[in-house]
Amino acid sequence: MVFSSTRARQFDAQFERLRRTFSRCLSGEAGIVLVEGAVGCGKTHTLEAVTAHAAKAGALVLKAYGTSADRAPLGTLRQLLDSPRLPKATADHLRKALDQGALDASQPREIPGGDPVGVTPPHIQAAREFRAALYELASREPVVICVDELQLVDAESLQYLLYLATRSRSAKLLMVFAQATDSDQKDAVFNTELLRQPNFQRLRLERLSWEETAHLLTTRLGLPDSADVAYTWYEVSGGNPLLLRAVIDDYRTAGAPPRHGRAVEPVVGDMFVQAVLTCVYRSGHTVSRLAEGIAVLGASASPELLGRLLRIGPAGTRRGVAALDAAGLVDGLAFRHPYVEAAVLEDMDPEVRLDMNRRAAVLLHQGGGGTLAVARHLLAAQATDEPWAVPLLRDAAQQALAEDDAKLAVACLELAYGACRDEELRAGIRIGTAGIMWRLNPSASERMLEEPLAALCADRLPAAHIGRLIELLLAHGRIEEARGAIGRLNAVMSNAGPTSMAQFRMTARWAQDSGAPDRGPGAAARQGEDGGASRTPLRSRRPSSLSTITAAFNGFFGRGGARSRPSPRRRRCSRSLRSPMPPSNPSSTR
Numbered sequence: 001m002v003f004s005s006t007r008a009r010q011f012d013a014q015f016e017r018l019r020r021t022f023s024r025c026l027s028g029e030a031g032i033v034l035v036e037g038a039v040g041c042g043k044t045h046t047l048e049a050v051t052a053h054a055a056k057a058g059a060l061v062l063k064a065y066g067t068s069a070d071r072a073p074l075g076t077l078r079q080l081l082d083s084p085r086l087p088k089a090t091a092d093h094l095r096k097a098l099d100q101g102a103l104d105a106s107q108p109r110e111i112p113g114g115d116p117v118g119v120t121p122p123h124i125q126a127a128r129e130f131r132a133a134l135y136e137l138a139s140r141e142p143v144v145i146c147v148d149e150l151q152l153v154d155a156e157s158l159q160y161l162l163y164l165a166t167r168s169r170s171a172k173l174l175m176v177f178a179q180a181t182d183s184d185q186k187d188a189v190f191n192t193e194l195l196r197q198p199n200f201q202r203l204r205l206e207r208l209s210w211e212e213t214a215h216l217l218t219t220r221l222g223l224p225d226s227a228d229v230a231y232t233w234y235e236v237s238g239g240n241p242l243l244l245r246a247v248i249d250d251y252r253t254a255g256a257p258p259r260h261g262r263a264v265e266p267v268v269g270d271m272f273v274q275a276v277l278t279c280v281y282r283s284g285h286t287v288s289r290l291a292e293g294i295a296v297l298g299a300s301a302s303p304e305l306l307g308r309l310l311r312i313g314p315a316g317t318r319r320g321v322a323a324l325d326a327a328g329l330v331d332g333l334a335f336r337h338p339y340v341e342a343a344v345l346e347d348m349d350p351e352v353r354l355d356m357n358r359r360a361a362v363l364l365h366q367g368g369g370g371t372l373a374v375a376r377h378l379l380a381a382q383a384t385d386e387p388w389a390v391p392l393l394r395d396a397a398q399q400a401l402a403e404d405d406a407k408l409a410v411a412c413l414e415l416a417y418g419a420c421r422d423e424e425l426r427a428g429i430r431i432g433t434a435g436i437m438w439r440l441n442p443s444a445s446e447r448m449l450e451e452p453l454a455a456l457c458a459d460r461l462p463a464a465h466i467g468r469l470i471e472l473l474l475a476h477g478r479i480e481e482a483r484g485a486i487g488r489l490n491a492v493m494s495n496a497g498p499t500s501m502a503q504f505r506m507t508a509r510w511a512q513d514s515g516a517p518d519r520g521p522g523a524a525a526r527q528g529e530d531g532g533a534s535r536t537p538l539r540s541r542r543p544s545s546l547s548t549i550t551a552a553f554n555g556f557f558g559r560g561g562a563r564s565r566p567s568p569r570r571r572r573c574s575r576s577l578r579s580p581m582p583p584s585n586p587s588s589t590r
Helices: 009-026 043-056 075-082 088-105 124-138 155-165 188-195 210-221 227-237 241-253 270-281 285-300 303-310 314-326 338-347 350-366 371-381 389-402 406-419 423-440 442-447 450-457 463-475 479-494 498-514 545-556 568-577
Strands: 031-037 060-065 143-148 173-180 200-205
Touching: 009 031, 009 043, 009 173, 009 200, 031 043, 031 188, 043 060, 043 143, 043 173, 043 200, 060 075, 075 088, 075 155, 088 124, 088 155, 124 143, 124 155, 124 173, 155 173, 155 188, 210 227, 210 241, 227 241, 241 270, 270 285, 270 338, 285 303, 285 314, 285 338, 285 350, 285 371, 303 314, 303 350, 350 371, 371 389, 371 406, 389 406, 389 423, 406 423, 423 442, 423 450, 423 463, 450 463, 450 479, 463 479
Parallel strands: 031 173, 031 200, 060 143, 143 173
Antiparallel strands: none
8 A cells, every 4th residue: 555655644643543542442441433435545554554553462353344246144244253363162152143143134024914024134132142252252352343345244244243333332342444435335324323322433534635645756756756746646646545556556667767857757557547447346336337427428427417327316426426536536527537537438348338328429419418529429339320310410520620620520421421311411421521531541532432423423413412522533633534523513504593503603613713622741651541552642643733623624615635544443434424415505406
């Protein structure tokens, strides 16, 4: 534990209180101590320090711990019998009482005029015998009983411990319990009854401050004792001693990376990830589910949304978030560090994560959440079964482009394309995706044109999409196909109204004036990013953007211009696109 080499001031103060309580125990005054704190904040270490101190002073130490893996009646108390120093006669007496209690607990009892009501509490006589055996032992030597993870102790063991605690005030007996803060598994009756005892005291272990973090970094790693150094380490660990120790271990494992001035960055590795998961899942089922919900919702998390997503009531949500905050994992409803969120997401069951993202998208959409936020959950769940999914994904792509996030825009359009059943809309989505991919991966963008080209050849491509297809064909240097597409578009637009025709001519003039988008210097290198064979850079096999567009338009309007030879795989469609072009004015053919 972090405290093993340099104890924090708060631990020194708490341990001093425990030493005084033990001293009173030696003089025949029984004591009850409840140590509380978040997971990783030193409860187990405190119990170990108490037992070591008591054993050194000659006391008999009996230890047990609660576990969710074994909730058999009186299973926790049976661990007390494992002490090698426990006298055989006392052990036999205790075992007999526990066996009788377990038998009584398994017997249903009849209520007059009613049905059996299941397992009854351990019989009072067995509890009396258990207490008598320990009381007799404590009359001869000091006895210290330590029970860790109290919130996981079986109900029958809790009743025996409570009977012992409330009826052993004049004995050399010290009972020390450790319990997680804000756990939803705590026994309210047990805790309330302890509070009523005059010899009871509670010790609360808090997280480390950033000053204590800096001191520990200095003593354990020899780092400068400064706020600048401690701040980053404190942000990663949240002041949780277990997380801080894990980061220190990862730092050492990495071989102490070189320092840049006074900046010493922490190293996050496997130890830290495991420590985070320990803090989450040892806090109880409700708390672990809340951690998963916060990780999935991200910036969209709110108490109300978390409760609806996880089907947890307001009180349970508040208690669980408080437990995560006490452990230093969250600040409000956000994880203190991206590494913590990543660790929780990575450890989630894949099916649970998909379902949670799907339901989060629905809940956010119902509540008027942001388009991009909803889209990210749809992407994470790969879910498009809602009727509003495709339109929302298209809107999200537009917003992503406005924020210069081309990869997110492509992801939204790809998901929308796979779910769309409208042929015209699918063509538009495909062409739009190809246009965005031209910036990211030109080779992939060009492959996306095959489907709309096939639709154009079969006269199934709507006129609204032909103009965008022409621009992409020109951008990829496919002059012959662009010329044929312009002819198809002219044929459609010649039968359109004067407004549409004016728009077409304006588009043509704009294309001639502005040119196709030009590639950056790294375009040639990017053509092989998809794993395909490298190709000759487009810049070297076609004229400049402006001359390319001019050639295409001049060829269409009958003013000559250079022709580009199509590759064999394009010739079949190109022949179709080179069919006779109708004149722009139908009346001139008469």
